[in-house]
Amino acid sequence: MTKAAPTMQRDGAFRKPVHFHLSSDRGWKQRFHLAWTDLREGMHLWRLIAVLGFLDIKLRYRGSALGPFWLTISMGVQVAAMAFIYADLFHTDIHSYLPFLSLSLIAWNYLNALVTDGCACFIESDTVIKGMRMPFTVHAARGIVRNTIILGHNIVIIIAVFAIMGIHQSLYSLMAVPAFALWLVDAFAFSLLFGALCARFRDVPQIISAVMQIAFFVTPVMWNSTILTGHRDALFLIRFNPFYYLFEILRAPLLGTPLTVTIWAWALIISGLLILFSWIAFARTRGRIAFWV
Amino acid sequence: MDRLCANARPDRLLGLNTMANLTASNVTISFPLYHSDSRSLKKTILGQASARFGRDTSNRPVVQALQDISFSLNSGDRLGLIGSNGSGKTTLLRVLSGIYQPTGGVLSAEGRLTALLDPGQGMNHQLTGRENIRLRGLYLGLSPSETLGLIKDVEDFSELGHFLDLPVRNYSSGMTIRLAFAMATAFPPEILLMDEWILAGDAVFMEKAKKRVEGMVRHADILVLASHSPSILVEWCNRLLWIENGQIKGDGHPMDILERYLPPSAFRELAKLDPVP
Known part of the structure; x- marks a missing residue:
C-alpha cells in the first residue's frame, strides 16, 4: 500500500479532498469514521483557523486606537480595584493577594470566555456551515484561538503585577505548561460537545451562563481555598467542583504554592471523561x- | 486492493483527475422543523414524559425536503434544476455540496467541488476584497504562493480594480457577485454548483461568466445550476431536472422538460427565441 493519500493532491492547486462519499446514518462505525475525518481535515486547515481567530479580534477593534489593549486596561482596572477591596475584606496582605487575584481573575475570564464561545461556536458560524462543506472542528477551534489571543493581551497585567510584587518563578512554574495544554484540549472537547448541544437546544446557553455565574463564586477564584479549612461542610464546594482542579493545576505552579498528585489526577480524570463524552x-x-x- | 488500483490510475498520479462524477442515489432529506418553542429542552423532556402517558409522541415535526432523488452526472453534464419556490432546489444543492448529510440514500462526488450557494458565503463584509480573496485561499487550503495566484486571477477576472482595496460592505450587489464568482471559479473546479443569484450580474459580466463556465465544461466538468429563468437554463444546461415537492417530476432535455413545466404561451415564446435544434 502506497503512503500517498488518494484524496489529497499535493501538487495541484487544491489540497482539499477531491472525493467524498456521504451516505445516510449507518451506525457508530460510520459516525466515528466521519468524526475522525472531520478532525483530520480540520487540523489540515490550521492556518485558516489561526487567521479566522486573528480576524475576529482585528475586526472587533478595527478603527479603535488602542484596539484589544482596551481589554488589558479594563481588566487591569478591575484587578486593581478588586484587589484593594477584597484584601481588606479578607484581611490578607495585598502583596500576596494582588498576584493571586490578577492571575485568578484573568484565568477565570479566559475560562468563562472559552465556555461561552464554545456554546456558541456552531450557532455563530451558521452562514459558513450552510454555505460550504467545512470540517466542524474548524468552528470549534476558532473560538479557542480568539480567546487565547485575548488572554495574551491580559497576560501583560500578570507579568506587571508579578514583577512589581517580586513573585519569583522557578522551574516548578513550568508545570503550568502541561496544565495550559490540558485547558486547550478540554476547551476544544467542550466546544464540540456544547456547541452541538446548544445548537439543538437553545436553552442550554442560558443555563450554562447561569451555571458559570454561580461557579465563579463557589470556585476559589477570588478567595483562597485555604480559608475553607475548619469549615468541614464547605469543603464540598471544592471537592466536587471540576473547575477547582483545573484551576489549581494552572495557578499553583505560577504562584509557587504546592500541588498534590491527587489534584492533577482529578484534573486528568475530569478531562478524560469530558474528551470521551464529547x-x-x-x-x-x-x-x-x-x-x- | 481497490484503493491500490485507484492510486495507480495514471491520471491520479499526474493529479489530472479528469473523470468528474456526481451521483445521488435515493437521496432523502427530512428537515427537522424546530420552532422556537418546540426546540426547547423543556418541551423535549416534557414531551417524553407525556409520551409515557400515551399522548401524541410526534412532537418532532419534519418536512420531507427531498425524497428519493437519484441521478448520475458525468464529465460534460450541465444540469439545470427547475421547480417552484420551496421545491427543494437549494436543499438539493446543499446536499450535493456535502453540507447536509442525507437522512436516506447515498451521495458520492468525485472531483474538486465548489458551491456558490449565496453571494456572501465565506466572505467577511468588513474585510476588503483582497483580504477576502486571501481568506478564501485559506478556506481552500492553499499555500501562500498559490494564494498569490488566486489574487491575480480574481483581479483579472472580476475587473474590480481599486474596489478590491475597499471593504466588501461598500460593494454593490453586482460587484459582490463578480467577486464571489471570480473566487469560486479561479482554479476551475471540476464540479460547480450554483444557485440562481448569479443571474444578478450585468450583461457584460454574464457573458464573461458564461464563457468561463463553458470553458470549464469543455474540460470535461460538471455544472449544476438552479434557476427560475427558462432562457438561462436553455442557454447554460444540457439536461434539466424538474423538482416539485422534493421529488423528481421530470428529467431530460431542457426543451422537453420546459414544455411540460412552462405554461404553453410562455413555452411558445421561449421556443421562438431558441428553436429546438
Missing part, C-alpha cells in the same frame, strides 16, 4: 449540526 457526542451529532444551526 467525542461520542460529536460523532453522534456531527451529521445533524447543519440542520440545527
Whole structure:
C-alpha cells in the first residue's frame, strides 16, 4: 500500500479532498469514521483557523486606537480595584493577594470566555456551515484561538503585577505548561460537545451562563481555598467542583504554592471523561449540526 | 486492493483527475422543523414524559425536503434544476455540496467541488476584497504562493480594480457577485454548483461568466445550476431536472422538460427565441 493519500493532491492547486462519499446514518462505525475525518481535515486547515481567530479580534477593534489593549486596561482596572477591596475584606496582605487575584481573575475570564464561545461556536458560524462543506472542528477551534489571543493581551497585567510584587518563578512554574495544554484540549472537547448541544437546544446557553455565574463564586477564584479549612461542610464546594482542579493545576505552579498528585489526577480524570463524552457526542451529532444551526 | 488500483490510475498520479462524477442515489432529506418553542429542552423532556402517558409522541415535526432523488452526472453534464419556490432546489444543492448529510440514500462526488450557494458565503463584509480573496485561499487550503495566484486571477477576472482595496460592505450587489464568482471559479473546479443569484450580474459580466463556465465544461466538468429563468437554463444546461415537492417530476432535455413545466404561451415564446435544434 502506497503512503500517498488518494484524496489529497499535493501538487495541484487544491489540497482539499477531491472525493467524498456521504451516505445516510449507518451506525457508530460510520459516525466515528466521519468524526475522525472531520478532525483530520480540520487540523489540515490550521492556518485558516489561526487567521479566522486573528480576524475576529482585528475586526472587533478595527478603527479603535488602542484596539484589544482596551481589554488589558479594563481588566487591569478591575484587578486593581478588586484587589484593594477584597484584601481588606479578607484581611490578607495585598502583596500576596494582588498576584493571586490578577492571575485568578484573568484565568477565570479566559475560562468563562472559552465556555461561552464554545456554546456558541456552531450557532455563530451558521452562514459558513450552510454555505460550504467545512470540517466542524474548524468552528470549534476558532473560538479557542480568539480567546487565547485575548488572554495574551491580559497576560501583560500578570507579568506587571508579578514583577512589581517580586513573585519569583522557578522551574516548578513550568508545570503550568502541561496544565495550559490540558485547558486547550478540554476547551476544544467542550466546544464540540456544547456547541452541538446548544445548537439543538437553545436553552442550554442560558443555563450554562447561569451555571458559570454561580461557579465563579463557589470556585476559589477570588478567595483562597485555604480559608475553607475548619469549615468541614464547605469543603464540598471544592471537592466536587471540576473547575477547582483545573484551576489549581494552572495557578499553583505560577504562584509557587504546592500541588498534590491527587489534584492533577482529578484534573486528568475530569478531562478524560469530558474528551470521551464529547467525542461520542460529536460523532453522534456531527451529521445533524447543519440542520440545527 | 481497490484503493491500490485507484492510486495507480495514471491520471491520479499526474493529479489530472479528469473523470468528474456526481451521483445521488435515493437521496432523502427530512428537515427537522424546530420552532422556537418546540426546540426547547423543556418541551423535549416534557414531551417524553407525556409520551409515557400515551399522548401524541410526534412532537418532532419534519418536512420531507427531498425524497428519493437519484441521478448520475458525468464529465460534460450541465444540469439545470427547475421547480417552484420551496421545491427543494437549494436543499438539493446543499446536499450535493456535502453540507447536509442525507437522512436516506447515498451521495458520492468525485472531483474538486465548489458551491456558490449565496453571494456572501465565506466572505467577511468588513474585510476588503483582497483580504477576502486571501481568506478564501485559506478556506481552500492553499499555500501562500498559490494564494498569490488566486489574487491575480480574481483581479483579472472580476475587473474590480481599486474596489478590491475597499471593504466588501461598500460593494454593490453586482460587484459582490463578480467577486464571489471570480473566487469560486479561479482554479476551475471540476464540479460547480450554483444557485440562481448569479443571474444578478450585468450583461457584460454574464457573458464573461458564461464563457468561463463553458470553458470549464469543455474540460470535461460538471455544472449544476438552479434557476427560475427558462432562457438561462436553455442557454447554460444540457439536461434539466424538474423538482416539485422534493421529488423528481421530470428529467431530460431542457426543451422537453420546459414544455411540460412552462405554461404553453410562455413555452411558445421561449421556443421562438431558441428553436429546438
